[in-house]
Ligand SMILES: Cc1cc2nc3c(=O)[nH]c(=O)nc-3n(C[C@H](O)[C@H](O)[C@H](O)COP(=O)(O)O)c2cc1C
């Protein structure tokens with residue numbers, strides 16, 4: 001089939017098309033998980049183990065799929081997850097994503113390691129609500145300055161990533177000797193100690209992001225640093241990367257505004273549970289005191305329904321946005337968001353829900369692995385192992 005005439009109709013097809021367009025080093029960086037990638041596979045398989053229990057004969061002629069997330073209205077319960085270095089996918093990078101988010105009325109989370117600066121992204125789409133993702137640098141001044149700049153530029157919350165004290169080992173990046181391409185820079189760190197030369201290590205040294213992380217990020221960060229962060233900002237703090245009841249309880253105690261249940265798209269600790277399998281435990285420990293969001297493995301509108309049924313208020317989506325961006329910039333991001341929105345809308349109707357509040361626990365049932373026989377559906381295998389042939 002002629003690639004030019006192929007229009008993807010779901011996020012898996014966007015991934016296949018993006019793979020055919022991107023240089024291998026970049027596609028592999030975006031797509032990879034850590035180690036054997038068991039958790040990468042399981043993030044999606046986890047959703048398939050959960051099945052829907054629809055109610056029928058409900059009048060769904062009028063549906064409202066919008067919601068409010070930490071006081072921000074959103075066209076549906078989806079948030080764009082932070083993802084580093086988006087100009088590698090498309091020259092408009094984070095700006096294309098921010099414009100699309102604003103147009104589609106969803107929150108965008110900007111990574112600290114963006115290729116446009118946080119100010120450029122804010123100015124590109126002033127009407128779109130944005131959150132800013134943070135890592136804690138060994139040099140606290142770097143983090144403090146980022147926080148001040150994010151506040152000044154109008155970001156509405158800080159998303160502190162807590163599952164990356166060290167960077168996970170992504171073997172493809174080591175093989176590819178991943179580095180930020182020479183024509184790109186980290187937008188937020190011009191003339192700073194945290195500059196991009198740290199990622200451009202000697203070619204012989206393996207993954208450039210691994211050495212960037214090891215050199216600059218602080219592996220000694222603890223709950224005390226949450227208290228410190230609270231002293232330097234008035235913005236709500238969201239912890240990204242909580243997956244257990246124990247840490248969820250501590251997060252609530254520490255006074256953060258929300259939690260994102262996440263395993264970082266399986267890029268950090270391989271062998272962890274799929275995040276969808278952690279949602280109920282975290283929601284139980286949080287006891288409705290703060291909102292719980294989740295990410296990792298969301299690829300379908302029905303995945304969003306499952307996450308909400310288990311108690312999440314919204315999902316964040318990482319890679320599918322990058323695939324849309326790689327395929328056709330802002331239009332591709334628009335299309336990915338629209339596909340997920342339309343799938344969610346249809347799915348909500350078919351389970352018999354007129355509004356997001358009507359999604360509840362009894363709409364899902366867990367099926368154990370042995371009932372399914374295989375952990376991945378044949379359709380999924382076909383899509384991802386031979387994506388190009390399929391086009
Ligand atoms: C290419 C890529 C870059 C990422 N960069 C960041 C980052 O800079 N900060 C962060 O907190 N999470 C980062 N993440 C993790 C995402 O925010 C999110 O947790 C993950 O992508 C969700 O899984 P999904 O891709 O299956 O939707 C990155 C993920 C990917 C795929």
Ligand SMILES: CCCCC(=O)C(=O)O
Nearest residue numbers: 084113209212213264267
């Ligand atoms: C140094 C970039 C790290 C970004 C990140 O969090 C990821 O690749 O998962």
